[in-house]
Amino acid sequence: MGQLQRGGSGPDNKPLRREEPLLRAPGPHSAPCRETSAPPGQHPPKGQMGEEGARKCVPPGTGSRSRRGGSGTMAAGFKTVEPLEYYRRFLKENCRPDGRELGEFRTTTVNIGSITTADGSALVKLGNTTVICGIKAEFAEPPAESSNKGYIVPNVDLSPLCSSRFRPGPPGEEAQAASQFIADVIENSEIIMKEDLCIANGKLAWVLYCDLICLDYDGNILDACTFALLAALKNVQLPTVTINEETGLAEVNLKQTNPLNIRKHPVATSFAVFDDTILIVDPTAEEEDLATGTVTIVMDEEGRLCSVNKPGGSGLTAAKLQDCITRAVTRHKEVKQLIDKVIKSVK
Numbered sequence: 473m474g475q476l477q478r479g480g481s482g483p484d485n486k487p488l489r490r491e492e493p494l495l496r497a498p499g500p501h502s503a504p505c506r507e508t509s510a511p512p513g514q515h516p517p518k519g520q521m522g523e524e525g526a527r528k529c530v531p532p533g534t535g536s537r538s539r540r541g542g543s544g545t546m547a548a549g550f551k552t553v554e555p556l557e558y559y560r561r562f563l564k565e566n567c568r569p570d571g572r573e574l575g576e577f578r579t580t581t582v583n584i585g586s587i588t589t590a591d592g593s594a595l596v597k598l599g600n601t602t603v604i605c606g607i608k609a610e611f612a613e614p615p616a617e618s619s620n621k622g623y624i625v626p627n628v629d630l631s632p633l634c635s636s637r638f639r640p641g642p643p644g645e646e647a648q649a650a651s652q653f654i655a656d657v658i659e660n661s662e663i664i665m666k667e668d669l670c671i672a673n674g675k676l677a678w679v680l681y682c683d684l685i686c687l688d689y690d691g692n693i694l695d696a697c698t699f700a701l702l703a704a705l706k707n708v709q710l711p712t713v714t715i716n717e718e719t720g721l722a723e724v725n726l727k728q729t730n731p732l733n734i735r736k737h738p739v740a741t742s743f744a745v746f747d748d749t750i751l752i753v754d755p756t757a758e759e760e761d762l763a764t765g766t767v768t769i770v771m772d773e774e775g776r777l778c779s780v781n782k783p784g785g786s787g788l789t790a791a792k793l794q795d796c797i798t799r800a801v802t803r804h805k806e807v808k809q810l811i812d813k814v815i816k817s818v819k
Contacts, residue, residue, distance in 0.1 A: 556762050559762055575752075578600075579597075580596070580598050580807070582700075583595040583596075584815070585818065591609045591709065592707040592708030592709070593607065593704050594703030594704040594707060595700070596696050596703065598692055601686070601690045601692055601693060603684055603693070604685050604687060605683065605685075605697075605701050605703070606683050606685075606704065607680055607682050607704050607707075607708055608680075608681045608683075609678050609681075611677070612678075614673070614675070620673050620674075621670055621677065622667075622677035624658050625680065626654040626682045626684065626701065627651055628647050628686070628697055629643070629647065629683065630643070630646060630686050630689065630693070634686040635686075635688075635689035635757070654698065654701060656779055656781075657778060660770075661779070663705065663734060663736050663738055664680075664733065664734065671713050671715070676713070676715065678710065682704070682705075689757060690756050690757050691755050691756040691760045694781065695754065698738060699740070702734075702737060703814070705734060706731070706732070706815055711726045711728065711729050712724070712725040736773070736778075737773050737804075737811075739771060739772075739807045740770045741770075742755065742767070743755070745764050745766065745788070746764060747764060748764055748787075751792060753799060765787075766782075766785060767780065767788060768780070768782075769800040771797070772804070
């Protein structure tokens with residue numbers, strides 16, 4: 473373990489999906505790893521500190537030291553009545569109620585190979601936000617307009633299991649938007665070339681069903697989903713497939729498997745905007761609700777901007793947007809280093 477819509481429809485001519493459960497006990501190839509660690513008594517590097525080791529920040533008027541229990545009760549009451557003003561008092565001190573600085577991410581962990589019934593899987597935790605990604609590979613006929621390409625079908629599931637804000641039934645607006653975001657990241661970043669999924673031109677191709685299920689929702693779902701997808705794709709092992717020239721049927725060699733050709737490593741970094749001017753990274757669900765806007769930047773290892781997701785809200789100046797991109801480049805290096813460490817640990 474080391475510390476990433478529903479609403480996407482399948483391709484034409486694809487076979488019916490096998491309904492197999494994705495959630496299973498961790499397999500033997502799961503490897504633990506944390507994004508940050510430090511010797512006892514020392515704090516992790518800035519930007520990588522978990523909530524447990526976070527510096528406690530107490531701005532004037534919200535004091536955590538209680539006199540006869542009064543101050544603590546008043547602070548809790550103030551947060552309930554005026555949550556935005558409560559946050560503003562922390563932001564003026566360049567910190568947040570959970571102890572993080574404005575540019576500090578929550579502790580991030582990743583575990584690959586968690587689902588033994590999937591062809592590739594990964595579990596990612598970003599603070600309390602937890603997303604598991606399972607990938608199933610199936611055969612399909614290539615699309616008529618692109619006879620040398622396969623398919624990648626992402627699906628983000630935000631069920632009542634992860635948060636009371638979601639309801640049973642068809643996927644909601646946020647789940648559909650998240651699924652479309654992941655589909656856009658796959659397409660724009662070229663994480664996998666669809667030509668690599670073709671087995672026989674015009675005859676047979678792979679379909680990768682990427683199910684991303686949120687187990688615990690506490691904000692910044694796009695970062696967690698992107699990371700989980702990348703880690704799961706790097707965990708995929710596909711059997712060797714050949715076409716018998718005499719019978720025209722596919723022959724699968726389960727004993728000989730090959731990893732996917734991951735060409736790029738996109739990493740998403742999300743920001744929340746307060747009062748049109750203050751930027752904070754890795755917002756929690758509460759911070760997203762109070763923010764005047766959010767923006768997500770996706771970068772690859774070459775420093776190329778793969779995607780920008782800005783669903784309305786406060787506008788950003790060119791200088792603020794450039795600041796977001798700069799921070800996203802730094803975040804990419806941290807995530808890439810973490811996933812490389814986890815992949816290496818299971819080989």
